Amino acid sequence: MQAMSLNFDPNGLTLPFGHLIDGERVAAGGAEIPVARPSDGREVGRIHAADADLVDRAVQAAHRAFRTSGWAEADPLERAAVLKRWADLIDARRIEIARIEAATTTRPVEDLVNRDLVRAAGALRYFAEWADKVEGSLLATAAGRTSMVKPEPWGVIASIAPFNFPAINAIWKSAPALAVGNAVVLKPSEMTPCSAVVMAELALEAGLPRGLFNVIQGAGATGSALVRHPLVSKITFTGSSATGARVMADAAETGTKPVTLELGGKSPQLVLKDVRNLDAVALNVANGFLANAGQVCTAGTRLIVPETLHDDLLERVISIANGRRAGPTWQTGNTMPPIISEKQAQRIDAMLAETVSDGAEVMAGGGRDPSQNAGAYYRPTILRGVPEHSIGFRGEFFGPVLSVYTYADEEEGIAMANHPLYGLAASVYTDDAGKALSLPSRIDAGTVWVNAHGRQPDFATPQGGFKGSGFGKEMGRAGLESFLRFKTVWLQHG
Numbered sequence: 001m002q003a004m005s006l007n008f009d010p011n012g013l014t015l016p017f018g019h020l021i022d023g024e025r026v027a028a029g030g031a032e033i034p035v036a037r038p039s040d041g042r043e044v045g046r047i048h049a050a051d052a053d054l055v056d057r058a059v060q061a062a063h064r065a066f067r068t069s070g071w072a073e074a075d076p077l078e079r080a081a082v083l084k085r086w087a088d089l090i091d092a093r094r095i096e097i098a099r100i101e102a103a104t105t106t107r108p109v110e111d112l113v114n115r116d117l118v119r120a121a122g123a124l125r126y127f128a129e130w131a132d133k134v135e136g137s138l139l140a141t142a143a144g145r146t147s148m149v150k151p152e153p154w155g156v157i158a159s160i161a162p163f164n165f166p167a168i169n170a171i172w173k174s175a176p177a178l179a180v181g182n183a184v185v186l187k188p189s190e191m192t193p194c195s196a197v198v199m200a201e202l203a204l205e206a207g208l209p210r211g212l213f214n215v216i217q218g219a220g221a222t223g224s225a226l227v228r229h230p231l232v233s234k235i236t237f238t239g240s241s242a243t244g245a246r247v248m249a250d251a252a253e254t255g256t257k258p259v260t261l262e263l264g265g266k267s268p269q270l271v272l273k274d275v276r277n278l279d280a281v282a283l284n285v286a287n288g289f290l291a292n293a294g295q296v297c298t299a300g301t302r303l304i305v306p307e308t309l310h311d312d313l314l315e316r317v318i319s320i321a322n323g324r325r326a327g328p329t330w331q332t333g334n335t336m337p338p339i340i341s342e343k344q345a346q347r348i349d350a351m352l353a354e355t356v357s358d359g360a361e362v363m364a365g366g367g368r369d370p371s372q373n374a375g376a377y378y379r380p381t382i383l384r385g386v387p388e389h390s391i392g393f394r395g396e397f398f399g400p401v402l403s404v405y406t407y408a409d410e411e412e413g414i415a416m417a418n419h420p421l422y423g424l425a426a427s428v429y430t431d432d433a434g435k436a437l438s439l440p441s442r443i444d445a446g447t448v449w450v451n452a453h454g455r456q457p458d459f460a461t462p463q464g465g466f467k468g469s470g471f472g473k474e475m476g477r478a479g480l481e482s483f484l485r486f487k488t489v490w491l492q493h494g
């Protein structure tokens, strides 16, 4: 696809801001929440947050569809066919969806067309293929008894998504659930409400019975009401660790509902002394903390490097980072997207100031990008000497900020890689095959990449964190099974 042809004028778009309940757009709701376009800060519309009544309407619709649409009882191949048609529709409307998403999020239009929406459609096809491969078991028992374990859907799934990859999240947090027969009520982030509605409408067009995939808009109060609803059977949440803890508390107080929590991280990039190609390592390190301007849960925000390689590696990383071009998501060629909102950028400013006053030193960047006079763009920022008690060590900047640590001895480097609070992901760079195989087992993280940092377009590998980064998996077989419950059936017949 020609890169230049993807440029567009964001002012000419019609954006969907409503809810989608029982197959219909619903404009009603409670408090108005303005939605700003991150690239220039301009308000582009308002959502009306779903209040308790509207949340109830959406959950009731999902429950009714789960009970009466025949979706859960259908031949799994029929469900698979709908999911595949849905993927085809995403492919066919890729440019249109990419424009809506680029105009309302931090995702650049060319990345959307070439990556995010390809991954969204790919995930649908992946889970469609799983629909008829779900298995239970028949257990060995004494004669006269038959005992089996049967997988079945939970019922109504509450899906709550963050702002950083809204179109992908709309699919990841619904497709596996639907593939195995559940109904879904999805609440996207109040900052990025539009693409989920588009995705749910495409599902209807593909033949998904109405009511099976509902989208409600709103912020924390809406999310909390959804989690607390008595007809919700399971919750899948992606977002910050602090919000994840509140979701867990709400779920515990209202029926001890199961939750899957995909939370935040402070993922390390650990470089070993033996690496030979510093250029390749530097490129991975830079991409690892700069992708989506650092607004990635698995961003590699802590570089742990041998003292002997520090200067050579940092020189390369800084040079790559300085080559990034900030600019709006609707113009191709921009490689540094905006921070999601002015409020988030101010939060990064405040965290940075506090970290520096705690003793950290700014080696590069350190604030807003002055080349942009609208939107909240951040310069790639590199810190050293971030103390362990500081907010810059304990919290996520969720911006393009890398903290650098040096070590003399490898054991010290491994100890630094293991963060006391988080365990989402990590990368290790080494040319030693033995260490490549043995080191990951010493890193306390749900995903360890060797000689790479970041998720590849691969749907079979599960993702999910340890410790404060959450629990449960998304994607892969484990991600599918999190939307199934396993029932034991015991027959006495002899």
Ligand code: NAD
Residues within 6 Å of the ligand: 160, 161, 162, 163, 164, 187, 188, 189, 190, 218, 219, 220, 221, 222, 223, 224, 227, 238, 239, 240, 241, 243, 244, 246, 247, 261, 262, 263, 264, 265, 296, 297, 298, 396, 398, 424, 465, 469, 470
């Ligand atoms: P957030 O926690 O502020 O919000 C996430 C979602 O939760 C939003 O839809 C929000 O409206 C909703 N919410 C807020 N309060 C709620 C409540 N009390 N009950 C229910 N829902 C509530 O996160 P964010 O700023 O949108 O996203 C960034 C965070 O998400 C980062 O911490 C990042 O690391 C994390 N994240 C994790 C993964 C992962 O797979 N582990 C992926 C992407 C993002």
